[in-house]
Amino acid sequence: MMIRRHFTYWTAVLLFILAPVLLQAAELASGQKFGAENEIILTYHAPVDKTTMQDGGMYTVFEESDPDIRLEVQKVGISGDGRSVSLLFAEPLNTAKTHVVSIRDAGGAEIESLKVAKSYIGYLLSILISALLVNNFVFTKYLGLCVFFGTSKRKTTAKGMGVVFTIVMVASALMSWFFYQFILIPYGLNFLQIVVFIGLVSLTVQAVDTILRKVNPILFNSFGVYLVLVIANCVIIAVPLIMANNNYSVFETFMLAFGAGGGFLLALYLMSSVRERLELANIPTTFKGLPIAFIVAGQFAMAFLGFSGLQLF
Amino acid sequence: MANDKSSMQLIARGILSENPIFKLALSMCPAVGISTTVINGVMLGIAVLFVQVFSSVTISLFKNKIHPRIRIPTYTLTIATWVTVIDLALAAYLPEAYAKMGIFVKLIVAFAIITMRLEMFACKESAQDSFWDGLGMGLGFLVGMVVIGLVRELLGSGAILGYDVLGFKPLLFFILPSAGFFVVGLMMAFFNWIELAYKQAKGKK
Amino acid sequence: MKDIFTIIIRLTVSCILAATVMGSAFIVTNKAKKHNEHVNEQKVRYALLGYSADKPIPDSMALHEVYRYIVSDKQSQYIGYLLSGKEGFIFLTLDLSGKVIDNKSVEVDEAKVLEKEERDKVVNGIVGAGKDAKFADQTIIVTNNGERIAYLLDGKFTGFKTFIGVMLATDPKFTLLGLEILEHEEDPGLGAEIEQDYFRNQFKGKTFEQLKDLDVVKEPLPDEYFQALEGDIAAEDAAKILKKYGDKDIYALTGATISSRSVNNGVKSIVKKFAYRLNILDTALAEQKIEVAF
Known part of the structure; x- marks a missing residue:
């Protein structure tokens, strides 16, 4: 009896801790970080369709403090397993600032918006x-x-x-x-x-x-x-x-x-x-x-x- | 510190025998930090002079009203008030000089020399004597800052008060921040040497 | 017990006295501070445009301030510009891709607009409830007989130690006319040299194309160039030398490469961002046929 009660208790705690992780799984991307000086790397939960994801127009990127200035995505590279995308920019990024990457579908509606910053x-x-x-x-x-x-x-x-x-x-x-x-x-x-x-x-x-x-x-x-x-x-x-x-x-x-x-x-x-x-x-x-x-x-x-x-x- | 000391003696003591920078080795931070030019030294010196004189006189006027147990908080409050006043005034009327001195004007509040003079002198003596003592200490600090500034400016950028004197820059090292320590150390040694030589000469006679 | 009361009373009295002194000092100095700041700002602006107290600006010239605000509501962000129209002020709201959302004329005194707090209140009143407007930056468009002749840009970026605040002037094609360092806390003798003429003037005359990939080189500054930058030699010779070195990168300060580089990058990004924004603003103004003073 005791063990069982403890078990439910711990399951509840575990669920509570994992909740943010589980909820996040519903979204597209699992990670984002700065790569080389002009690169942002996004990782996805599941492999993505290469042809759609390779379209540079899907991504709008800007510095959080300057939302009106769009940074031009020059090239989009996808890793072999299709789970990691690297966005290459024409100019080096100012990594001291938080960057916002928003992913849009063909119609222009926003699917997801991610914040990229140093930890x-x-x-x-x-x-x-x-x-x-x-x-x-x-x-x-x-x-x-x-x-x-x-x-x-x-x-x-x-x-x-x-x-x-x-x-x-x-x-x-x-x-x-x-x-x-x-x-x-x-x-x-x-x-x-x-x-x-x-x-x-x-x-x-x-x-x-x-x-x-x-x-x-x-x-x-x-x-x-x-x-x-x-x-x-x-x-x-x-x-x-x-x-x-x-x-x-x-x-x-x-x-x-x-x-x-x-x-x-x-x-x-x-x-x-x-x-x-x-x-x-x-x-x-x-x-x-x-x-x-x-x-x-x-x-x-x-x-x-x-x-x-x-x-x- | 008897009352029979004249005003001149009180001032001379602050500048020479009890110079806050070279003799008491108090309030060293600005002496090292922003003494790169004469004008910086003069500006901060005047600010310190102002705070020292006004705090000394204030404390001396109210010395009977200050409860001994809250002595230190009262001193701090007095100093902080006058520092705020000079800080606001400098920011308003001399914005360029204020920008150069940066945080140091606000830091006058933590200068050991001012609290020390209040504790040692102003809380016992009359307002008039406190005024002269404060003036002496302030002037002593001012003179110290000017002397260090003179050496560093002349050797570092070959100029005095911003005017090119030497026409070349002898040793850039002297305006580099860390050189402040060397200059102050060497000058202290220099003053010690003079004192020593003076004593020896006296002894021979 | 009696002690406690005397202590409390005396401390209270001294606090009140101190507060009176500080309060009156604040009231007296605050006005002078604002006035001096204003005068100083004007001086820097005129100096950048090549005018001074001896050589005042002609009456045909006018300075028009453009204030940029970031307007945000729950879902998205917009950019708001407060600018002087032909008559009175206009508040123009653009969405992030540059489309005009809203265009309102504003009834407000010019003196009120110059004060940041007052202006913020006015702008927040215009955008309405549920939206929040945050001041981003201000630029000045200089006109002579209605023709644009220069832009004055403010900016702040991280230097080696803390922030470096600058003001710079460009002509309508974004060629740099001058650079002024307003505030910095770099080391004396090293990074603090950024405020010297021989460093600042290297930026003068760099065109927008040059500026885009302007770099800092770690080479000693040639003597003749130094003298020309400092203005130590005759104007004609100086002009020749400046022309000779005109397409060179910026020479780094000895022992302060990081400070030099951050000024270079800061200036570059200020001009580039401004050029980008001005293009969007001008297109929007032209499309909507909004009459402005500049």
Whole structure:
């Protein structure tokens, strides 16, 4: 009896999960993606009639933001099994934009409309990589330097600061996103950006401080000192401003904040490793302390220039 | 920080012995980030000067009314208000310069130097002294930015204030972003060296 | 407990004070900001057409704005153009293949049309309920004694770091007359050089045919070409040199190939898209025999 009940339960769940897949089967195409730089590849569930499908006029393709500009399909190629069609265009496509392919029958009525875009996960990861390495806030945007030079003397301090910073960064950036989207934009209060964002940061810092003090005093003793420093770090206010400028969605904001925090941690860790060794080195007296730290940071910055133009996705 | 200090002394301290860039090593971000030309340095310097002076005076005027437990939020609010004002004003009246400084004007709100001066000086001293102290610190920042900008502009593009002086471009490297670190580091070392040489000379006498 | 009340009261008071200061600053500066933006825009437009404060545009010339909107309802999308007719404004709706769906004359002040918010309200009122009109872009058609002499196009595209905003001028055959970089955040010394004359002026004089497959080459910029582009030498010599290099591709900036390439691609796509759209619009206007001011 028990087993049977479980069985029906699981079947229902399974059906629910598969529903979108099963429903989609009724449609013509099963997949769409960008091929070579001037190519879109469509795959079908079942082999299609080669002669009808080879007619270029069947397909209308345009960029989603420019629906009035039709891209000219130059050639239609069909694979041997008739299940995959490649559309070749006269000019390279701008793959950063979403393209819409609509398939029409001989009468001109639309059979199906497909959206072709680079995968969203890939886009999110590219934001993360960009904030972490390519546009590292410390080495290529020159933000958060006061705290960076202040807390990169020891590896342990560096790690503590980096972790606390990342947590506060993510929390405050998400709150900022919420306030920006649902309060600042609808009421036309964009000029209050600075006050609202910095207010949210201090709020987060205060909250983390209070919670940590009560919940885990040991952790607080080792990390509490860094909390105050977070407010004096420009990165924490730069991230919400960048988010507002680019009108990011909540996931994109998360990735940006996470990348910024991680990038800061990475920079601190690299720097502290070097500075621990520098203390043992024989440095001219005038360069001791901050001057040599700046020069090392400059070298790191040059190394990070090498990441520029990096595109994984 | 006794009250008998004259206004001149307060200003001189901000520019020389406690220069926010070279001595206190605070507010480094713009010193590295946008100090590629003198004019950029001057513009941001003026913005910081404005915010520093106004925040110092505001806090000093209301110092008795500020509850000690909400000290930091009040400072932040004050600074954020004045930053918003200067941000709006620059965007309205000097749109070209504003475009060059980009995000840095808004980031003044997180500059450690301003909060530090409020905490260390303005919340204890009279409004008049706070004004001079703020002016000194602001000028110190301005001077630092101008000096770095001068070096980078002269060596990087062979010009001063946009006018071609050398007629050729000695080292493009100096306007590249990462060179900001090198210039600031070398200048700090230079100031240390002067101080050291000065002390030694004094010692010999 | 008493503490809490004093804290609350004092924080509230300081927030109100701060809000007053910021609010008044906003009100004071907003007007000036809009005015300055407008003046700046005019300056850039006139500069692209070869006029300046010393050399004002003649009275016979007129600038006509054409605003493009994407109108969408539940099933499909249309393109709407707000343009100045012989008398007053016209709102023309085309379907995606260029057929005229609707043509209405609009009673509205010219000052209202210049303000984006006001204009959006007016246009949304025209398209009616159930449809949504979103502003896409604006172009300016310049006429002299009723003859078209130039187009001014706005555009924004991704550069190396963030967005690059440009304005460019073409003649009626879509030959480029000039390019102006309005905003960018490229690296100083590298990508930021896109705003220099020796890069921007390379685009000047490229015909539509050339533009279609204009490329960026990674070669050092020849000295004489550089001087001619910068305007360092006499105008006659410069013209000769510019002619000599006229059919060359764009020389990439040292260390900023990606920025150079994105400007090149951006300019190409702006002009190509505009040429495509203008063709459709002109055909539609001619077919419907709509009288317009340009």
